[in-house]
Amino acid sequence: MKPPPFDYVRVSTVQETLDALSSVGSEAKVLAGGQSLMPLLNFRLARPQTLVDINPVKELASVSVENGHLQVGAMMRQRDLELHPQAAEAVPLLAEALGYVGHVTIRNRGTVGGSLAHADPAAELPLVAVTLGAEMVMRRGADSRTVPASEFFIGPLATALGEDEVLTHVRFPRQPAGVGSALRELARRSGDFAIVSAAAAIGLDGDRSVTSVRVGVGGVEAVPRRLEEVESTLKGGSLTDQVVEEAAEQAAANVEPIEDIHGTADYRRTITRVLTRRAIAAAAARSNGGQR
Amino acid sequence: MTTQANRVEVKVNGHSYVGFCEPRRTLADFIRKNCGLTGTHLGCEHGVCGACTVLVDGRSVRSCLMLAVQVDGASITTVEGMATDGKLSPLQEAFWDNHGLQCGFCTSGILITAQEFLDETPTPTEEQVRERLSGNLCRCTGYQSIVDSVLDAADRMK
Numbered sequence: 001m002k003p004p005p006f007d008y009v010r011v012s013t014v015q016e017t018l019d020a021l022s023s024v025g026s027e028a029k030v031l032a033g034g035q036s037l038m039p040l041l042n043f044r045l046a047r048p049q050t051l052v053d054i055n056p057v058k059e060l061a062s063v064s065v066e067n068g069h070l071q072v073g074a075m076m077r078q079r080d081l082e083l084h085p086q087a088a089e090a091v092p093l094l095a096e097a098l099g100y101v102g103h104v105t106i107r108n109r110g111t112v113g114g115s116l117a118h119a120d121p122a123a124e125l126p127l128v129a130v131t132l133g134a135e136m137v138m139r140r141g142a143d144s145r146t147v148p149a150s151e152f153f154i155g156p157l158a159t160a161l162g163e164d165e166v167l168t169h170v171r172f173p174r175q176p177a178g179v180g181s182a183l184r185e186l187a188r189r190s191g192d193f194a195i196v197s198a199a200a201a202i203g204l205d206g207d208r209s210v211t212s213v214r215v216g217v218g219g220v221e222a223v224p225r226r227l228e229e230v231e232s233t234l235k236g237g238s239l240t241d242q243v244v245e246e247a248a249e250q251a252a253a254n255v256e257p258i259e260d261i262h263g264t265a266d267y268r269r270t271i272t273r274v275l276t277r278r279a280i281a282a283a284a285a286r287s288n289g290g291q292r
Numbered sequence: 293m294t295t296q297a298n299r300v301e302v303k304v305n306g307h308s309y310v311g312f313c314e315p316r317r318t319l320a321d322f323i324r325k326n327c328g329l330t331g332t333h334l335g336c337e338h339g340v341c342g343a344c345t346v347l348v349d350g351r352s353v354r355s356c357l358m359l360a361v362q363v364d365g366a367s368i369t370t371v372e373g374m375a376t377d378g379k380l381s382p383l384q385e386a387f388w389d390n391h392g393l394q395c396g397f398c399t400s401g402i403l404i405t406a407q408e409f410l411d412e413t414p415t416p417t418e419e420q421v422r423e424r425l426s427g428n429l430c431r432c433t434g435y436q437s438i439v440d441s442v443l444d445a446a447d448r449m450k
Contacts, residue, residue, distance in 0.1 A: 001337040002321075002337075004316065005314065005316055006316060007315070008315030009358065010362075025357075031359075035357055039357065042318075042356065042357075053361075055362060079351075091380045102339075102427065103342075104352070104408075104409075104424065105342065105354060105406075106427065108353055109353050109358070110355075145392070189421060191427055217312075
């Protein structure tokens with residue numbers, strides 16, 4: 001239960017990070033919050049030759065609201081973002097999701113970028129990124145590129161990040177005025193990884209007609225996924241309890257659930273239906289048009 | 293690869309410690325072996341049980357999930373730093389009076405976590421206490437006496 005030997009490099013700028021990664025190559029791992037990597041090292045499930053510690057890279061611990069987006073630097077501590085009033089106002093779903101991430105002590109060190117780059121299938125931040133259509137900004141050498149969240153998460157613990165590439169920022173679209181959002185999760189214990197999670201953002205007009213809708217599920221499949229087919233069904237129609245139930249059933253029918261020690265495919269399918277219904281209903285109740 | 297011996301200088305409970313260790317030595321092991329402070333415990337070494345919780349620069353962290361080399365120049369608080377001149381803190385007194393521990397293995401991590409919590413939330417509800425302590429595992433007490441201790445401490449610290 002102790003890490004294997006590795007070389008250790010500490011960097012304090014993005015440029016130093018990129019230089020370190022390009023000189024060490026594929027045998028380097030970036031150490032950010034360490035809340036996912038350190039357990040892997042302690043279990044010896046990962047044996048990187050070099051650890052590049054980016055904790056002193058202050059330029060990545062930023063958050064700003066501009067042009068309709070919340071831009072979060074990768075080294076932003078989860079707890080700091082959770083408590084950031086501007087961020088909570090701009091993207092309430094993010095603040096709500098962060099409350100489900102581990103425990104406060106974990107969130108004191110864990111980073112937004114680290115959770116996204118680690119890409120656990122049951123993690124909350126990837127679900128929010130995918131549901132809201134966030135953009136992932138990454139750098140390699142002198143090059144920078146942006147990838148939509150839907151293309152960033154490729155498989156369990158696998159992302160579009162290339163060798164020597166570092167996630168620097170994530171841009172979440174601001175929640176439009178009047179839209180309500182909610183995240184619902186089932187876990188064995190408070191703070192555990194989700195067995196199934198569902199997120200929704202709903203806009204309703206005065207007649208409960210759906211003006212905007214986003215629905216996503218996590219923990220069910222290898223990566224979190226936005227359920228665009230469910231969104232199409234809901235968009236433009238009237239959001240009655242019956243319609244919400246049908247949308248939840250459609251979600252359950254459309255997912256291809258994984259099986260593991262936490263649940264069978266059948267179990268995850270059932271929970272998908274329940275949590276999708278609850279997330280949509282809660283999001284609608286929080287929207288301006290949903291105040292009954 | 294060679295095993296580097298890195299110099300780590302750190303303040304623990306107000307006292308300066310200097311140690312030499314490999315980069316792979318966790319903060320928990322550094323506190324226990326290099327500083328000789330064994331009040332911080334190892335329960336799971338993967339961040340789940342909370343027995344290793346300490347404060348680094350005022351914020352609670354899992355010391356099993358940090359490397360000693362990362363805290364060079366930082367200020368650490370462990371359970372040994374909670375009493376002053378041999379007098380227990382109000383939180384520790386409340387645990388004593390409410391039988392908030394049996395074997396004591398989880399206690400140091402719970403005290404650090406609870407102290408940070410009460411500093412942020414001086415008048416918590418029982419539900420808030422349970423939620424905040426849900427990352428600390430106890431095999432002995434069944435948690436009720438721990439919750440009672442924290443609520444009592446909140447009263448004492450008003």
